[in-house]
Amino acid sequence: MKSAVETLNPTRVRLTVEVPFEELKPSLDAAYKKINDQVTVPGFRKGKIPARVIDQRFGRGAVLEEAINEALPKFYTEAVESGELNVLGQPDVDITEFNDGDELKFTAEVDIRPTLEIPDYSGIEVVVDAVEVAEEDVDTSLEQLRDRFASTTPVDRPAAEGDVVVVDLEASVDGKVLDDGIATGVSYTIGSGQLLEGIDEAVTGLSKGGSATFTSELRGGSAAGVAATVKVDVSDVQARELPSLDDEFAQLASEFDTLEELREDSRKRLARVKAYDQATQAQEKVLDALIELVEVPIPEKLLKDEIETRVHNLEHHQFPATGQTWESFLEGEGKTREEYDAELENQSVKGIKTQFILDELVSKEKLSVNQEELTEHLVRRAASSGMTPDQFAQAVVEGGQVPMLVGEVARGKALALVVEAAKVTDTNGETVELEDEEDETAETVDAAALSGEGAAAEDEQPAEQ
8 A cells, every 4th residue: 555645734634545456355355244244145045145146146336335435444544654644533535546456546635733833931921810818808708608597587578689588480471381380389589580580570579478470581491591471479478687797606607616716717718719719810821821822723624613513512402401592692691693603713723722732742741641640630520520430430431531531631731831830920929839730730721622522533534435
C-alpha cells in the first residue's frame, strides 16, 4: 500500500491511498465467508458454497463491495499512522479508481489537530479579587441561617409578602383541567418566586378560604411552556417568625455555645469560599491569557459539529427537563437568538482552543495521570452528577469514557503548571499563593472545554461506503 498526504489548510488534509489488488485478498476471503454464512443455495451445505457459485448467483460486484467496505478502515488507519496524523472525527472518503483485479485507489479528507507553538508563558500576570470578608457578609450569612430556623403560626388575616400560604392549585388549558395540573396542600412563601409566575399577586390579600384565578406559563408537565389558567384556593395563612439572634440561637443552629463563636465560624467559612472563588478566578484569567498567546486555527467542521451538539443538548435535554422553549429560554437569558448564537460560537471556539492548547502542553511537558489522580477526579465528577462513585465509574466504563476523564485530569495538570508559573496578585497589590491548583484546574478546564465529543474524537474509522 502507498499513501501520500496533501495539506489543504492548517487543520485539514487529503490522503491519497493506492492498494494493490493482492492486498485485498484477506478482505475478499472474509466477504465470501460472510455471504456464505448468510445465504442458502440448493445442493450446497450452508457455509460450503464455492466462490464461483456465489459470483454466479449474487454477482462478483456484491463480493467486491463487501470486501472494500471491510478493507477501507484498515487501509485508512495505516495511511493515518504512516503520515503520523492526529485526526479529528470522520473522514470524507471517495473511491477514485477500482476495477476487479486492479489496484484500489481512494482519497480521504479529514480534519487534523493543528500544529501549535506554545510560547514562554512564565510572563503571564493577572489580577484577582482580594479575599475580604465584610461584617455585612457575616450578617447576611447569619440572616440566611436564621431564616432556615423560622417557625410558622396560623393567622386570621389577609396574606402578605413573607407569609406562608397553603394552597390547592388547578391548571386548565382552553377550559379543560389538565390531568397533571392539580396539586393540593402546597406550602408557598409569598415573594420567594419558587412556584408559578403571577401567584404572588393572586394570593396576596387573600385570607383562609379565599380563591383567585391567574394566568401563568407552566414550567413542567404535559403542557410545559403553555399559558394556562390557574385557580388557587388558600386553605391556610401562616406568619413566619424568625428566632432571636442570640446565644440560644447559636446553640440551636450550630455546635457553638455563643453567637460570637458562630459569627467567627461564619467569617472563616466565608473566607474559605472567597479563597476558592479567588483561585477559580485566577485559573480562568490565566487560561484566557494563555489562549491570547497562542495562535490556534479552528477546524470549521469541528466547530460546526460542536455548536450543533450544544444546540441539540438544549433542545432535547435541557428544554424538556425544565419545560422551556426557545422563546422562554432567550427571555430568561435577556438575549435575541442572534446574540445567543454569537455567544455560543465564541464559547465553542474557546472550548476548542482550550483543549488543543492544553493537550499540546500535556505532550510537551510529558504529563501523565496516575490511578490515584484519576480516582480523585472521578469522585469529584460523581459528586457533581448526583451519582455514587461506583455508579459513575460503571457509567464511565460502559460508555467508553475513561480516556475522556484521563484527558480532563491531564489538561488540569497542564493548566496548573501555567498558573504556577504566572504572577497572580489581588486588587490590594498582594501576591496570591495558590495551593492545590490541580484539584480545581480540571473543573476550570471542564467549564471552558467542549460539551460534546468534539475535539476529543480522534483516530475515527471511516464509514462504510
